[in-house]
Amino acid sequence: MASIRAEKLVKRYGAVKAVHGIDFEIADGEFVAILGPSGCGKSSTMRMIAGLEPISEGAIYFDGKRINDVRARDRNVAMSFESYALYPTISIYENIAFPLRAAGMDNAEIDRRVRDIAGKMELTALLSQKPQGLSSGQAQRVGLARALVRKPAVFLLDEPISHLDTRQRYRMRRFIKSLHQEFNYTMIYVTHDQEEALALADRVMVMSDGEIQQMATPDEVYARPRNAFVAGFVGEPPINFVDCYVENGTGGWTVSFEGQRLALPERLSKAAERIGGEGLAAIRPHFLSLGDTSPLTLQGKVFVTEELQDQNLIFVDVGGTRFTLVAHPTVTPRRCETVTVSIDPEHLLLFPRSEARKFEDLAA
Numbered sequence: 001m002a003s004i005r006a007e008k009l010v011k012r013y014g015a016v017k018a019v020h021g022i023d024f025e026i027a028d029g030e031f032v033a034i035l036g037p038s039g040c041g042k043s044s045t046m047r048m049i050a051g052l053e054p055i056s057e058g059a060i061y062f063d064g065k066r067i068n069d070v071r072a073r074d075r076n077v078a079m080s081f082e083s084y085a086l087y088p089t090i091s092i093y094e095n096i097a098f099p100l101r102a103a104g105m106d107n108a109e110i111d112r113r114v115r116d117i118a119g120k121m122e123l124t125a126l127l128s129q130k131p132q133g134l135s136s137g138q139a140q141r142v143g144l145a146r147a148l149v150r151k152p153a154v155f156l157l158d159e160p161i162s163h164l165d166t167r168q169r170y171r172m173r174r175f176i177k178s179l180h181q182e183f184n185y186t187m188i189y190v191t192h193d194q195e196e197a198l199a200l201a202d203r204v205m206v207m208s209d210g211e212i213q214q215m216a217t218p219d220e221v222y223a224r225p226r227n228a229f230v231a232g233f234v235g236e237p238p239i240n241f242v243d244c245y246v247e248n249g250t251g252g253w254t255v256s257f258e259g260q261r262l263a264l265p266e267r268l269s270k271a272a273e274r275i276g277g278e279g280l281a282a283i284r285p286h287f288l289s290l291g292d293t294s295p296l297t298l299q300g301k302v303f304v305t306e307e308l309q310d311q312n313l314i315f316v317d318v319g320g321t322r323f324t325l326v327a328h329p330t331v332t333p334r335r336c337e338t339v340t341v342s343i344d345p346e347h348l349l350l351f352p353r354s355e356a357r358k359f360e361d362l363a364a
């Protein structure tokens with residue numbers, strides 16, 4: 001396994017700047033997900049680590065050793081893609097053994113390693129079969145087994161399960177997570193699916209527009225997003241944003257929106273100081289509830305509900321701003337019913353209004 005460090009990493013394709021001089025460190029054995037919308041530079045970053053794309057500027061280090069000029073095949077990096085090109089004419093066993101034979105390993109060691117990884121990937125019963133007839137999930141597991149059998153220093157996965165159906169995706173997620181827990185590979189997982197990133201990774205690198213917006217644990221990016229983009233991109237259903245005004249009164253900082261004013265908790269006084277004026281308040285749908293249960297309440301009208309068996313999504317119009325609430329399945333207000341929405345002030349977030357404009361196009 002290896003640690004990875006990137007320093008002022010830039011990727012250009014002619015006039016297109018895909019990665020804008022990013023810095024990051026990944027510890028030996030860490031599982032990092034690179035998360036962001038299409039075109040944000042995730043794959044370019046991964047391909048530079050793998051050696052599949054030249055680095056335009058900056059440097060990448062494995063265990064402190066600069067690898068800019070090390071050829072892809074000498075980096076000991078395994079990569080798994082969405083498509084898993086298996087060799088159709090040879091058995092699953094030989095497909096998995098392929099990289100070991102290419103490296104000239106002796107037969108006994110090959111056999112030991114192939115059977116070991118096949119056991120872990122629940123492929124033992126399939127070893128003598130040819131790839132034809134495998135389900136897409138099985139084929140993906142063979143692809144992963146073949147990538148992992150040579151014990152890479154770094155394991156890169158680029159949207160490896162996005163093409164699978166929901167059930168297979170959950171299954172593969174479990175496999176990937178247990179592989180990491182068992183072998184402690186240094187793993188980088190590229191995805192545009194925030195749920196996948198948060199479920200799998202030790203830390204998530206959220207990118208947009210060729211820049212790292214935040215690199216932190218799943219809990220941190222969810223609860224303490226560094227900016228409005230991270231707040232809006234992470235979390236399902238998406239966070240609620242509302243224009244607000246932040247000011248310092250006699251009793252301390254307050255925030256007002258939709259005709260309501262709230263004394264801000266101490267936790268937000270630094271953000272309030274930074275914003276001082278027009279801001280953007282944000283609150284996750286899980287921290288809104290129906291009824292009068294908090295010092296900050298809004299009156300609104302229900303315009304639609306979605307009943308999802310384990311939870312209900314309630315959409316409320318408050319003076320033209322639409323809020324999403326997540327409620328218990330027994331909470332079923334009628335359409336057009338006037339309701340009181342309570343906001344848990346402990347979970348309120350504040351951002352500068354300028355961030356709304358900056359990230360508008362990306363969030364669309």
Ligand SMILES: Nc1ncnc2c1ncn2[C@@H]1O[C@H](COP(=O)(O)OP(=O)(O)OP(=O)(O)O)[C@@H](O)[C@H]1O
Pocket residue numbers: 013016017018036037038039040041042043044045192
């Ligand atoms: N080979 C290339 N030639 C020219 N431009 C490219 C090339 N590869 C990527 N780009 C551009 O670089 C930017 C970043 O692309 P990249 O594939 O790294 O993003 P991504 O976040 O992985 O997107 P996706 O999720 O759609 O794969 C995009 O604007 C893309 O069009």
